[in-house]
Amino acid sequence: MEEVVTRVIEVVILAYLASATLFLVRAVRGPTVFDRVLAVDALSYDLAVFMVLLALYLGEPMIAIGAVVLTLWIYSLDIYISKYVESEGIGD
Amino acid sequence: MELALILLGLALLVVGAFLELVGAVGILRLRGFFNRLHAATVSAIGGSAVPLLGLSLLSVALEDLGMQRFHLLGVCLVAALLILILAPAGAHALARAAYRSGEVAKDFTYDAIAEDGVGWD
Numbered sequence: 001m002e003e004v005v006t007r008v009i010e011v012v013i014l015a016y017l018a019s020a021t022l023f024l025v026r027a028v029r030g031p032t033v034f035d036r037v038l039a040v041d042a043l044s045y046d047l048a049v050f051m052v053l054l055a056l057y058l059g060e061p062m063i064a065i066g067a068v069v070l071t072l073w074i075y076s077l078d079i080y081i082s083k084y085v086e087s088e089g090i091g092d
Numbered sequence: 093m094e095l096a097l098i099l100l101g102l103a104l105l106v107v108g109a110f111l112e113l114v115g116a117v118g119i120l121r122l123r124g125f126f127n128r129l130h131a132a133t134v135s136a137i138g139g140s141a142v143p144l145l146g147l148s149l150l151s152v153a154l155e156d157l158g159m160q161r162f163h164l165l166g167v168c169l170v171a172a173l174l175i176l177i178l179a180p181a182g183a184h185a186l187a188r189a190a191y192r193s194g195e196v197a198k199d200f201t202y203d204a205i206a207e208d209g210v211g212w213d
Contacts, residue, residue, distance in 0.1 A: 011109075015113055034190040061163050064164055075182045
């Protein structure tokens with residue numbers, strides 16, 4: 001059973017790496033700042049799951065502790081950007 | 093019991109990976125910020141909260157991690173709960189700021205806020 005779990009986790013890690021690449025493309029190309037923030041947002045949630053996957057795969061549970069911090073950090077990024085944009089405007 | 097936990101966890105994990113790929117393709121291919129916001133929500137809840145719940149079940153069933161598997165269970169549950177609460181709140185704040193800033197093209201078929209003339213204040 002452990003063998004099956006390891007194989008599935010390997011495939012899922014590849015899927016998460018592929019979607020992280022797609023998010024990164026949108027974060028670089030995004031025409032407005034909101035598209036970039038949205039892509040970084042999705043990328044960080046992706047990374048949180050990726051950390052836990054890596055912790056299970058390598059058998060080192062301490063790697064996973066960063067997932068909680070990442071989810072909190074990305075919420076603060078959302079709130080900071082939207083507050084900044086609403087109160088001061090962007091660009092000039 | 094352990095077999096059931098492992099199978100349920102793997103099922104949630106595979107569903108989550110599929111939804112994450114769907115959300116990633118959507119965020120790359122859809123036109124306009126608000127359409128992309130929809131795809132990003134698919135990848136946040138379906139692609140992150142669901143597989144984290146699956147990973148919590150999976151980690152508690154894997155005995156060879158010893159007592160540390162409960163650490164992994166706690167981290168997964170807390171992260172999934174935080175994503176479930178914070179991802180919609182953050183996406184809403186971002187959508188509100190994008191609507192009010194006027195930077196984003198508003199190609200809606202129906203705009204209830206503009207129709208009422210009241211805005212969000």
